[in-house]
Amino acid sequence: MPRNLRIAFGILGVAVLVGLISLRGLHRRIEHLGDIQSSDEQLRRDLLAPQISTSTDVKVKAAIFWAAGPDRTAPVEIEMALSADPVQRAKQVLLELIKDPPTPEQRTLPANTALASLYILPDGTAIADFSDALSSEMPSGILSEGMAVDSIARTLESNVNTLRRLKILIHGQEVETLAGHLDLTGFFDLNPPALPPVAGAPPAAQTTTATGSSANPRR
Amino acid sequence: MGPVVVLDPAHGGTDTGARGAGGAVEKDVVLAFARTARGELERQGLRVVMTRTDDSNPSYDDRAAMANAYRNAIFITLHASSTGTFSTARVYYYRFPNPLTPSPAASSTISALTTWEDAQRSYVDPSHRLADAMQVQLAQHFAGSPALSTPVAVRELRSVAEPAIAIEISSVSVSDPNSLAQLAAPLAVSIARGVAVFQPPVISPAKAPVPASGAK
Numbered sequence: 001m002p003r004n005l006r007i008a009f010g011i012l013g014v015a016v017l018v019g020l021i022s023l024r025g026l027h028r029r030i031e032h033l034g035d036i037q038s039s040d041e042q043l044r045r046d047l048l049a050p051q052i053s054t055s056t057d058v059k060v061k062a063a064i065f066w067a068a069g070p071d072r073t074a075p076v077e078i079e080m081a082l083s084a085d086p087v088q089r090a091k092q093v094l095l096e097l098i099k100d101p102p103t104p105e106q107r108t109l110p111a112n113t114a115l116a117s118l119y120i121l122p123d124g125t126a127i128a129d130f131s132d133a134l135s136s137e138m139p140s141g142i143l144s145e146g147m148a149v150d151s152i153a154r155t156l157e158s159n160v161n162t163l164r165r166l167k168i169l170i171h172g173q174e175v176e177t178l179a180g181h182l183d184l185t186g187f188f189d190l191n192p193p194a195l196p197p198v199a200g201a202p203p204a205a206q207t208t209t210a211t212g213s214s215a216n217p218r219r
Numbered sequence: 220m221g222p223v224v225v226l227d228p229a230h231g232g233t234d235t236g237a238r239g240a241g242g243a244v245e246k247d248v249v250l251a252f253a254r255t256a257r258g259e260l261e262r263q264g265l266r267v268v269m270t271r272t273d274d275s276n277p278s279y280d281d282r283a284a285m286a287n288a289y290r291n292a293i294f295i296t297l298h299a300s301s302t303g304t305f306s307t308a309r310v311y312y313y314r315f316p317n318p319l320t321p322s323p324a325a326s327s328t329i330s331a332l333t334t335w336e337d338a339q340r341s342y343v344d345p346s347h348r349l350a351d352a353m354q355v356q357l358a359q360h361f362a363g364s365p366a367l368s369t370p371v372a373v374r375e376l377r378s379v380a381e382p383a384i385a386i387e388i389s390s391v392s393v394s395d396p397n398s399l400a401q402l403a404a405p406l407a408v409s410i411a412r413g414v415a416v417f418q419p420p421v422i423s424p425a426k427a428p429v430p431a432s433g434a435k
Contacts, residue, residue, distance in 0.1 A: 070303045070389075071365070123319055140237035140245065141300030142311055142387045146371050164319060176279075176374060180236060181298070183372035185336075187316040 052092050056084035064097050065154040066106035071143060073151045075158060076102060086160050090126060091118050093159045097151060108151035110137035116172070124164030125187065126156060135170045138179040145182035157190040166190055223266045224414055225286040227296035227375065228253040232276030237301035239391035243399055246274070248391060249297040252403050256297075259407035260414065268292075283338065283378035293349060293417070294383035295410065296375045299399070303389030306402060307364045308357040308409070311385040312346040313339045313377055314370030338380040345382040353384060353413035360405035361388075382417070386410070 061077045068074035080096060083089045094115050101107040112133035119127045138148060153166050165187040168178070175184050228249040230236035236245025250271070257267045268289075270282040277285075286294040303309075315337075333341060350368030358364045368384070376383045388402055 071307075071309070125319075139301045141302055141390070142298055142371060142373055142385060143300045143309060143389065144302045146311075146369075165316060180230070180234065181373055181375075183374040183377055185374075186372060188372075189316050192317060 052083070052088055052095065053081065054083040054085060054088050057081035058084070062093055062096065063155070063158040064093060065108075065151040065158070066097070066101045067108050067147060067151070068106070071147070073108060073147055073154060075154070076106075082159065086162055087118060087120050090120065090128075090156055090160045090163070091115060093155050094118070094128065094152065097155050108148050109134060112137055120163065124162055124190075125167060126160075126163050126165070126190070127167045127169060128152065128156075129169040129172055132171050135175065135179055140179050140181070142181045145178045145180075148178065149182055149188060153188045153190055161191060163190040221263075221265045221414070223268060223289045223292040224260050225268045225270065225289070225292050225294045225381075226253045226256055226260075227270040227282050227286075227294065229296055229298045229375065230276065231271050231274055234276050237299060237391045239301065239393055239396065241392075241394045241396050243299075243391040243393060243396035245299045245301075245391055246276075248299045248388075248396075248399050250274075251400065252297050252299075252388070252406055255403040256295075256407040256410045259411040263411050263415065265411075265414065279375055280335070280378060282375060283380075286383070287338070287378075287380045289381070292381045293414065294376070294379045294381050295353075296373070296383075296385045298385060298387040300387050300390045301392055303387075304363055305389060305393055305398075306361055307389045308354075308361040308406065309365060309387050309389075310350045310354040310357065310368040311371040311373050311376075311387070312350040312368055313343060313383065314372055315340055315343065333380070335378050338378045339376055339383060342380065342382055346376070346384055349382045349413070349417045350384045352416045353386065353410065356409040356413040356416070357386070357406075360409050361402075 058081065059079055060082050062080050062082060063075035064078050065073040065075050078096060078100075080092070082092055098109050098111075098113050098115065110133050112131070114131040114133065116129045116131055118129065121127070134148070138145060149168065152168070156163055156166060166189075167174075167187050168184050169175075170178075170184070178184055228246070230246040230249070232246075234246065236249070238244055253269055254272075257269060260267045268285060270277055270285050282296070283294075286292050339346065347368065347370070354365065354368040358366055371385075373385045376385060386406075388399075388406065391399065393399060
């Protein structure tokens with residue numbers, strides 16, 4: 001083999017070695033950055049979703065609707081302190097819904113979702129303003145988006161009985177869809193008016209499908 | 220002559236829809252589904268229109284406008300989710316919220332003049348019937364699928380002034396994207412049977428074309 005070629009191969013070998021060492025270091029640094037980012041994320045979540053406590057808080061059993069299988073939500077009874085003020089009460093149950101699903105599989109809303117604000121109009125319309133994460137980190141699909149809105153709506157109506165409908169905003173704005181499918185330009189019904197019971201109809205279980213077609217919606 | 224079937228493969232272009240870890244992308248999966256369904260429907264002698272045949276992304280309104288251009292059409296938008304049990308299928312029809320204070324005057328205004336945003340409102344009942352007919356067919360081919368359709372505010376359906384449904388197949392989250400291709404044929408057969416079972420709404424006499432007086 002000519003001398004020049006040997007030198008060229010030698011230089012090439014050294015360059016590959018240096019490159020591999022540098023890449024390993026770079027990989028470690030990226031991993032470290034990821035760790036910092038996730039702990040920052042946790043800190044941000046804790047700041048954005050502080051525990052809400054009011055002077056009228058009383059320990060009650062709240063019904064929080066998490067996923068109960070791949071295509072439906074069902075209530076889980078949680079003993080927690082809830083305010084007598086409907087706005088604070090609504091915030092408390094939504095924060096619980098976001099923060100503490102019993103298992104990761106039961107989560108219906110992205111973990112990074114923050115409830116930025118919530119208002120209740122005199123006609124019973126709840127306006128819930130969520131952070132971008134609710135939209136940007138939502139698994140895409142009618143099924144997943146339907147379950148997300150269903151869990152929000154059913155959790156609100158089960159714990160704040162004065163609410164009549166729900167409007168969802170993302171980062172303070174009305175958006176066309178949640179994550180490409182579910183229409184967020186309108187309202188979602190809460191606590192629909194009672195209908196007379198159907199004669200001979202069996203009592204239905206309190207579970208709901210992905211999109212709020214509650215088996216027992218007239219609570 | 221049966222209805223014109225408007226098949227809508229959802230998403231397209233930069234809007235990829237759901238993405239699976241194995242590389243399946245919703246926009247491509249549903250386009251393939253729509254092409255197979257088109258063949259099956261045409262074999263039944265039905266006229267089929269697709270809202271897209273390539274990687275374009277028509278707006279929601281453009282997709283609705285294609286369906287609204289026909290007098291006797293049904294609109295079927297096809298989706299593939301990122302969640303749910305693999306090889307299950309769900310059918311959805313649009314659900315409008317209840318008015319807070321129902322007023323007879325308001326409802327008569329709706330029937331006389333429907334806004335573009337509310338175009339589907341007059342078709343909720345036939346859409347529900349179509350959705351249930353389709354769900355029954357899909358449940359026969361996709362074990363584990365629900366028996367009945369579900370009301371949901373799917374954006375693509377809202378401005379369609381025809382019976383309109385969304386079908387969503389679970390899911391793109393499969394390790395082997397080729398396994399999704401095997402769902403295309405049973406889906407196409409289910410759609411063709413569902414359309415055949417469904418009876419489109421009869422146009423009321425007041426809306427039906429009236430022959431000129433004296434015509435023989």
